[in-house]
Each structure stands twice: as structure tokens, then as C-alpha cells.
Amino acid sequence: MVIKLIIDRFEGKFAILESQDKNPLIFNFPYHLLPEGVKEGSVIRFNIDIDEKETKTRRKKIKEQLDNLKKKDRGGDIQL
Amino acid sequence: MKKLIIILILVFILCFTGTLYAQENLKIYFLDVGQGDSSVIISSSGQVVLIDSGPNESLILRYLQNLGISQIDLLIATHAHADHITGMDKIIAKYKPKAFIDPGIPHTTITYQKMITALEKYNINYYEGTSRKINLGPLTFTILSPATPFIKESELNNNSVVVRLDFKNFSCLFTGDIEKEREGQLLNESRNNLNVDILKIAHHGSYSGSSPLFIKSVNPETSIIFCGKGNQYGHPHQETLTLLQSLGINIYRTDLNGTILVETNGTDYQVFTEKESIRAPPIVKSETKTSESQEYKYAASKNSDVFHFISCSYVATIKPENLILFKTSEEAIASGRRPCKVCKP
Numbered sequence: 001m002v003i004k005l006i007i008d009r010f011e012g013k014f015a016i017l018e019s020q021d022k023n024p025l026i027f028n029f030p031y032h033l034l035p036e037g038v039k040e041g042s043v044i045r046f047n048i049d050i051d052e053k054e055t056k057t058r059r060k061k062i063k064e065q066l067d068n069l070k071k072k073d074r075g076g077d078i079q080l
Numbered sequence: 081m082k083k084l085i086i087i088l089i090l091v092f093i094l095c096f097t098g099t100l101y102a103q104e105n106l107k108i109y110f111l112d113v114g115q116g117d118s119s120v121i122i123s124s125s126g127q128v129v130l131i132d133s134g135p136n137e138s139l140i141l142r143y144l145q146n147l148g149i150s151q152i153d154l155l156i157a158t159h160a161h162a163d164h165i166t167g168m169d170k171i172i173a174k175y176k177p178k179a180f181i182d183p184g185i186p187h188t189t190i191t192y193q194k195m196i197t198a199l200e201k202y203n204i205n206y207y208e209g210t211s212r213k214i215n216l217g218p219l220t221f222t223i224l225s226p227a228t229p230f231i232k233e234s235e236l237n238n239n240s241v242v243v244r245l246d247f248k249n250f251s252c253l254f255t256g257d258i259e260k261e262r263e264g265q266l267l268n269e270s271r272n273n274l275n276v277d278i279l280k281i282a283h284h285g286s287y288s289g290s291s292p293l294f295i296k297s298v299n300p301e302t303s304i305i306f307c308g309k310g311n312q313y314g315h316p317h318q319e320t321l322t323l324l325q326s327l328g329i330n331i332y333r334t335d336l337n338g339t340i341l342v343e344t345n346g347t348d349y350q351v352f353t354e355k356e357s358i359r360a361p362p363i364v365k366s367e368t369k370t371s372e373s374q375e376y377k378y379a380a381s382k383n384s385d386v387f388h389f390i391s392c393s394y395v396a397t398i399k400p401e402n403l404i405l406f407k408t409s410e411e412a413i414a415s416g417r418r419p420c421k422v423c424k425p
Contacts, residue, residue: 006188006189006190008161008162008187008189008191009161009162009163009236009237011286011312011313011315012313012314014312014313016161016162018162018189018190018191020190021190022190023137024162024189024190024191026135026162026166026191028312040187040235040236041187041188041189042188043188
């Protein structure tokens, strides 16, 4: 999916982007993630798709971390 | 002119219906629109001027309704960024202003396009923000000279419409989001029009604007900063606040004070705030810090080995990007510079 957004302005480390809707949404986006040469008024294209492979990898890795934590659970009531 | 500033915390309704105060006064509402600018000016004879509409369409429409606005005589969009012109299309459709002014620099956004589409549709009298005066009942608005050609750096901000309001002996300067480059141009081309009672601080108090020389030339008694509570841009920046404090300028902020109302009979003015004024504490002038906390008195160009009193006519010719300031002459001498032969600092 390709979406187009317009750069309204820059404020410090943010670019402020506008969605191309009838009632546009305005939101901050990290300036350093935009390609060189962007200016206020630039229309930028985002190619958006889901990285299924990385999603799976991250899910697996983080689940492992949580599972390790769960092993520390001694069970029973907690007396602090 | 002796001005009296009284800070009062008013019940919102009383403040905004204006029933407490004489009708012959000029009122300027600096609206708390969050992270953006919007000022409503209501003259003693009922003329209405709106400078910018802020970032939130429903909010500005509600404010205008609550203020009992039934017509807008003059609508000014200082520049095309969404935090200054959101909802303009709806305002134009509802109030059909008699005149509209903007810098005449196009933007690609939907928000801007909606504004100019509404101007076309309702056949609104459009004027470019060139050097001109607007007489409106008892009020005079002076659009200060834009840079020609337009400043390329931070183009939309720097080429904001800068407008001065005069009512009898009272004056106020609205600066949009100008930055230091434009301040330098104004110092060169509009210096005689800069000195006012109240300054709307440029660009939400960002360090990109409010250069010491500009603030000193405007020399306001009171400053107003539009900024959103907890905004992510760090507005207003500490540099700006420190400068204003060191010069003894009163500071009002929409993030802390809410909507700010300035009311004047043309001689004295009063400032009312929606929320309790939370003023930054004055700079502590301890024994060791006395000299440090004093204001800048000396200036030089980066490219010159001569330094001047800040009031020296040479200082006005220094480009703002080259301007260096010193608090003491020792500091200036230590930088390898010698005193100017004209102003003899």
C-alpha cells in the first residue's frame, strides 16, 4: 500500500505531516527518518507493507524473554 | 505613557461576555488554542479582526461564537502553516470577512488549499501582505515591509505577515512565526515601526526567533507567547524566556495563563488571564551573578575586529547571523576586538 503525506512544516527534530483527507490529520514524524532533500510542502510517498517474517521473529524472541521471567515466579502469595 | 498592569483572575464567563468593562475599550484576546496562534481584536466601535485561527477548527469556531462575534472585518493569515490556519475555510464561509490578507506564498497542504478555495468561492477581497496600512474605525494596522525577494531560509515562517496595531497611544506587534533572518530585515527596513507596548513573541518562543537585538528594539513592556501545554517542540525555549526576563519584560503564556485578554483605552492597558498567572520567578541576582545576569550591552560582527555599544548605528548594519553580543567590554576585548572609534564603548 502506498500512502502520500504532505510536510506542513518542521519543528526541531520533528516534521509535521498532513494526511490527504478531507479533514486532514496532522501529526509529528521524526525528521531524521525522512530522505534527504525534503522541504516544507514536499509530498512524500510511504510504501507500507507488513513484515510478516520480522513480526514473527520479534514475537518469538520477546515471548522467550517473558517465558524466562516467568520461570522466576516462585508461586504462592507474595509477602513484601 | 504610564501603564498599569493588573493581573486579575476572572470568572471565564464574565471575562468573555465583556459586561464588566466599558465598551469604548479595545480588546485583544490571545486565545488559548493549544500549540498555535489565534488573536481576536475587537475595537471600541465593534470592528473585529482575526489574526490566525490556530490548529483546531472546532475550537476556534467555538471561541468566536462564545465571544459573540457576528462579523469579521479583517482576516489575516500570517502564514500557511496548519497551526495558524486550520479552520480558516469554515471561518470564511461563516463570517465572510470584508478583507483577507496573507503573505502570498502558496503551500501544498490540504489545509491551505481549503482556505484559498473558500476565498475563491465566497469572492473575498484578497490582499497580499505588502507594506500597507489598514484603517479600521479607531484602529490602524500597519503591515511591515516584507523581505524582497522573500527569505528562502524557513520560507513560510520568515515571510509571515508582520503587523503592527495602533490605537491612540497603545501599540502591539504581531509577528507570526518569523525567525532571526526576518528580524534582521525588519531591523533594517522597519526599525521605526518596531517599538511597541506589547509584543506577540515570534514562533511560539522558539530560539529560532527573538534575537536580543530585535527584542531590545521592540522594547515591549509585555510579551505574549502562544504555545501548547506540554508541547513536544520545547516551546517556549529557555533562551527566549531568559532573554525576556533579563530585560524585565512581563511574560504571559497561553500554556500557563490560558486565554489572555488585553484591554486598553488607548493610554493604559490591563492584562486579564483565564487561569491564575504562573509567572516564572525573577532571575536571582546573587552577589556573584550580578554582572552575569545583566543584559547585553556590547555587540560586534563575527567578521570584524571592532566592538560597539549596542545602540551604535553600526550595530544596525550587522547581519543578524553575524551578530555577537557581549555583556561586558572586558568580554569583548578578550575576544580580540578593539572599541569602535565612533561610539567609544
